[in-house]
Every structure is written in C-alpha cells, then in structure tokens.
Amino acid sequence: MSRLLTPDICVIGAGSGGLSVAAAAAAFGVDTVLIEKGEMGGDCLNYGCVPSKALIAAGKAARHAEEAERFGVTVPRVDVDFAAVNDHVRKVIATIAPHDSQERFEGLGVTVIRAPARFRDASTVVAGDTEIRARRFVVATGSSPLVPPIPGLEALPWHTNETIFTLRECPGHLLVIGGGPIGLELAQAHRRLGAGVTVVEAARAMPREDPELAALVLERLRADGVELIEGASVTAVSGTAGAIRLTIGEGDTAREIKGTHLLLAVGRKANVEGLGLEEAGVAFDRRGITVGADLRSSNRRVYAIGDVAGGLQFTHVAGYHAGVVIRALLFRLPAKENREIIPRVTFTDPQIGHVGLTAEEARARFGTARVRVLEAAFAGNDRAQAEARTDGLVRLVAARGGRIVGASVVGADAGEITNLLSLVVARKLGVRDLAGFVSPYPSLSEAVRRAAISYYADSARNPWIRRLVRFLARFG
Numbered sequence: 001m002s003r004l005l006t007p008d009i010c011v012i013g014a015g016s017g018g019l020s021v022a023a024a025a026a027a028f029g030v031d032t033v034l035i036e037k038g039e040m041g042g043d044c045l046n047y048g049c050v051p052s053k054a055l056i057a058a059g060k061a062a063r064h065a066e067e068a069e070r071f072g073v074t075v076p077r078v079d080v081d082f083a084a085v086n087d088h089v090r091k092v093i094a095t096i097a098p099h100d101s102q103e104r105f106e107g108l109g110v111t112v113i114r115a116p117a118r119f120r121d122a123s124t125v126v127a128g129d130t131e132i133r134a135r136r137f138v139v140a141t142g143s144s145p146l147v148p149p150i151p152g153l154e155a156l157p158w159h160t161n162e163t164i165f166t167l168r169e170c171p172g173h174l175l176v177i178g179g180g181p182i183g184l185e186l187a188q189a190h191r192r193l194g195a196g197v198t199v200v201e202a203a204r205a206m207p208r209e210d211p212e213l214a215a216l217v218l219e220r221l222r223a224d225g226v227e228l229i230e231g232a233s234v235t236a237v238s239g240t241a242g243a244i245r246l247t248i249g250e251g252d253t254a255r256e257i258k259g260t261h262l263l264l265a266v267g268r269k270a271n272v273e274g275l276g277l278e279e280a281g282v283a284f285d286r287r288g289i290t291v292g293a294d295l296r297s298s299n300r301r302v303y304a305i306g307d308v309a310g311g312l313q314f315t316h317v318a319g320y321h322a323g324v325v326i327r328a329l330l331f332r333l334p335a336k337e338n339r340e341i342i343p344r345v346t347f348t349d350p351q352i353g354h355v356g357l358t359a360e361e362a363r364a365r366f367g368t369a370r371v372r373v374l375e376a377a378f379a380g381n382d383r384a385q386a387e388a389r390t391d392g393l394v395r396l397v398a399a400r401g402g403r404i405v406g407a408s409v410v411g412a413d414a415g416e417i418t419n420l421l422s423l424v425v426a427r428k429l430g431v432r433d434l435a436g437f438v439s440p441y442p443s444l445s446e447a448v449r450r451a452a453i454s455y456y457a458d459s460a461r462n463p464w465i466r467r468l469v470r471f472l473a474r475f476g
C-alpha cells in the first residue's frame with residue numbers, strides 16, 4: 001500500500017449523488033476524497049437520463065416534422081440519419097461532461113481516485129493503491145440493469161441502457177422487455193426514429209401510474225406504432241444476432257415474436273456487490289443498503305444515498321439525498337428524507353408526472369369525506385388548443401381545508417408542470433394559494449390553477465353565498 005489518506009469525508013461513486021456531496025463538501029473547504037471506478041458522471045450522464053433525453057428529443061423532432069401538416073406547414077419528407085442522431089446524443093454528453101469531470105473536481109479541491117473501492121473494515125476503504133480512513137463515508141454506487149433469468153439469453157446479443165446508446169444504425173425492429181419508464185421512453189424514441197418496436201410487459205405498462213392517466217400515454221404510444229403486449233411473460237429467447245425470437249406466454253397460450261435487436265428494461269439492482277459491506281458492518285439486502293430516514297446505515301460512519309439506498313431511483317433523489325447528508329455531515333443538523341415530496345416524471349410523449357399522495361392514499365389517511373379530487377382537462381386550456389396538444393389532464397388531491405397533498409399530470413410538458421406541483425406539495429400549499437396567484441396566459445400550467453379553483457365551484461352554487469353576493473351588490 002503506497003499511500004494513506006485521512007480525509008473528513010470519503011465518497012464512493014461519482015454519479016449524481018456522489019458528485020453533489022463532494023462538490024458541496026469541497027465548497028465548504030472540507031477535506032474530501034471521491035472514488036470512481038468507471039466514468040465520471042455515473043449512469044445519469046453516460047447511460048441514463050442524458051442520452052435518453054437527447055434521443056427522445058431527436059424522436060420528438062422527427063414526430064413534429066411529420067405532424068407539421070396539421071398546422072398548415074408541409075414538410076416534404078422526414079429522413080432520419082441515425083448515425084447523426086447518435087452524434088447528437090454523444091455531443092450532449094460531451095457538452096455536460098466537463099461539469100462532472102475529474103479535472104473540475106480536482107480544481108474544487110477534491111482528491112479524485114479512479115479505481116474500484118472496497119471496505120476493508122468498519123473505518124477503512126481501499127481503492128487501487130490508496131487506503132482511506134475517513135471520519136465519514138458516503139456510499140453512492142448507484143444501480144445496474146437487472147438481467148432476468150430467461151432461457152436462451154446467454155446465447156444472444158442483447159442491450160441494456162449501458163449499450164443501447166452506442167447504436168449507430170437504427171434497429172430494424174427493437175424488442176423491449178419491460179414496460180416501465182426505461183422501456184417506454186426508449187420504445188417511443190426508437191419508433192419515432194424509424195424502428196419497428198414491440199414492448200412485452202409482464203404486468204401492466206406504467207405500473208406505478210394511475211391507470212386512467214397512463215392510458216393517455218399508452219394510447220399515444222400505440223398511435224405512434226409501438227406494439228404493446230401487456231400481461232405477457234417472455235419464457236424463452238432464441239435465434240441469432242439480427243434475427244431474435246421471443247417466446248411469450250399470455251395466460252395458457254404461447255406465441256413467438258420476432259425482431260432484430262433486444263433491449264432489457266426490467267428494473268435495476270443496487271450496486272452493493274464487491275464493496276466489502278459485510279467487512280464494514282453495513283447491512284444490506286436485495287433492494288440496497290439499509291438506511292434510516294437520515295440515510296445512515298447500520299455502521300454509523302457510513303451513509304448511503306441515491307439508487308444504492310434502496311428507495312426511489314431518480315437523479316433528483318440522489319441530489320436531494322446529497323443535501324440531507326451534507327446537512328448532517330457539515331452542519332450537524334438533524335436531517336431526514338421525506339419521500340412524500342419527491343416527484344417523478346416519465347418523459348414519454350405525452351409526459352406523465354406525479355408528486356405526493358394518490359387519491360386512494362389520501363382517503364386512507366384523512367378519511368374519504370375529507371378528500372376531494374380536482375381536475376382540469378387540457379382540452380379547456382387555450383395553450384393546449386393552440387398547440388393542438390389537448391390530450392392531457394391535471395389532477396389535484398385536496399385534503400381538509402383545501403391543502404394539496406398530491407398531484408398528477410399527464411400531457412404536453414407535464415414535466416415542467418410537475419415542478420409547480422412539487423413546490424405546492426412540498427410547501428404544503430392549498431387551493432387558496434393556487435387561486436391567489438397570477439398565472440401567465442396562455443400557459444399549460446394555468447390548468448393547475450383552474451383545477452384548484454374548481455374547489456370553489458360548490459360555493460358558487462351555494463344559495464346563501466349567492467344571496468350574500470346579491471345583498472352586497474346593492475351597495476354599488
């Protein structure tokens with residue numbers, strides 16, 4: 001062992017979570033070591049959010065060109081150069097990469113080590129030829145794609161999010177196993193860029209979303225030409241590279257579907273292997289490292305954040321976790337994760353977003369009589385009409401006194417609208433707050449205000465209030 005470091009904080013994993021902790025710690029002059037075994041930036045930058053959103057943007061451009069006619073604009077022919085699309089994806093990653101780079105973090109004063117890290121004991125990590133004994137450790141090692149045990153997979157080439165963004169030629173027909181966010185975002189993007197696409201989902205596609213709202217997304221995917229097979233499990237894979245066959249079982253029947261490429265998108269497994277967690281006395285299970293709401297593990301020196309912490313798996317969660325841990329580590333402030341303020345958005349077209357409680361959860365918590373569901377359809381929104389994007393809906397769940405405890409939105413730019421909804425839920429705002437601010441016209445977010453105002457629709461029909469209004473009118 002050639003060197004020993006004794007920093008205040010040692011962060012394992014330079015993805016969304018780890019980078020945020022290291023940057024904040026360094027900004028306050030705290031001695032920090034950051035260890036990364038792969039690409040700086042982790043999944044989000046290299047194999048996740050960034051390339052997927054860049055690919056989705058290309059698909060959207062193609063779709064807009066095809067749809068331009070309904071606005072009176074004729075685009076003679078839409079051609080997709082898939083290699084150029086891939087160049088766009090690479091360029092977006094390359095443009096963002098310096099922000100997450102080793103050079104930038106070293107410039108901030110962080111010691112960066114590029115090697116796999118492993119705990120040797122409860123207070124020591126080894127990475128390459130360096131031994132690190134830190135006051136605190138933050139494990140931010142993320143997650144990896146799950147590979148299901150389907151017979152025949154071992155004999156065929158297949159893709160996960162780690163390889164699909166390297167394709168320079170558009171797949172002739174992409175077979176996708178899994179109808180969650182990864183499967184559906186990538187299915188629609190590839191379809192719009194010219195691939196035939198079939199998605200096989202064992203249960204219901206978009207299983208976490210309200211079925212009524214999810215139906216709008218699934219309808220659009222089907223209208224785009226994505227074949228969606230739900231309630232079907234893949235029992236075997238066969239064929240050769242470029243000619244892949246899936247045997248799928250639907251109830252008692254079995255059939256074969258054919259494609260050229262295969263994408264596995266059936267969920268994630270936490271990166272706990274090879275970390276020496278047993279040696280460190282850090283408890284973990286199938287979901288990841290076991291942590292309390294303070295994100296501390298069974299070894300009080302060790303925190304876990306992001307995908308490896310066994311909870312929600314989003315970049316904004318990893319960033320939020322980093323903030324919780326920084327409060328505790330740097331300022332010794334009690335800090336706890338609140339999962340009820342965490343939004344999620346799936347960036348299909350239309351997008352679908354949610355934050356807080358569903359109507360069902362709210363009724364179970366507050367009682368049926370105290371919960372009201374307020375809705376506004378995009379069809380009643382002038383911007384949605386102008387853009388010809390009227391398939392959408394905002395749904396607010398109001399508890400007693402009109403406090404918004406949950407909200408969902410499906411439709412164009414639902415991701416942006418979810419920002420407003422997240423603020424409303426996190427700050428415990430109510431219908432009154434939403435009725436009492438001015439929303440610029442014409443914007444899609446106005447639908448949120450319109451849903452909130454519908455809370456007062458009963459008051460407008462109340463005979464006593466109507467009488468009071470008539471009485472007040474007498475005074476000029």
Ligand SMILES: Cc1cc2nc3c(=O)[nH]c(=O)nc-3n(C[C@H](O)[C@H](O)[C@H](O)COP(=O)(O)OP(=O)(O)OC[C@H]3O[C@@H](n4cnc5c(N)ncnc54)[C@H](O)[C@@H]3O)c2cc1C
Nearest residue numbers: 013015016017037038042043048117142306307313314315
């Ligand atoms: C296709 C796809 C699209 C996505 N889209 C979105 C989206 O739109 N919005 C969103 O919020 N989330 C999205 N996500 C999820 C998001 O990417 C993850 O939630 C996020 O990257 C988790 O951050 P993290 O810091 O926990 O882990 P990561 O970003 O994965 O970083 C972990 C890092 O730890 C390193 N590491 C692992 N083990 C070791 C070790 N032993 N020693 C040293 N280093 C190690 C890894 O190499 C990696 O760089 C998407 C994911 C995928 C796969």
Ligand SMILES: NC(=O)c1ccc[n+]([C@@H]2O[C@H](COP(=O)([O-])OP(=O)(O)OC[C@H]3O[C@@H](n4cnc5c(N)ncnc54)[C@H](O)[C@@H]3O)[C@@H](O)[C@H]2O)c1
Nearest residue numbers: 178179180181182183200201202265266267313345346347
């Ligand atoms: N926009 C976003 O924020 C975004 C985008 C992509 C990914 N993510 C994150 O990444 C995580 C992983 O995404 P994911 O889509 O891989 O996982 P997921 O767990 O959300 O969905 C996987 C789907 O695959 C299905 N499935 C599992 N095994 C199957 C099998 N053998 N045959 C057919 N279907 C099967 C499941 O029923 C499920 O619907 C998400 O939960 C999310 O946290 C977020």
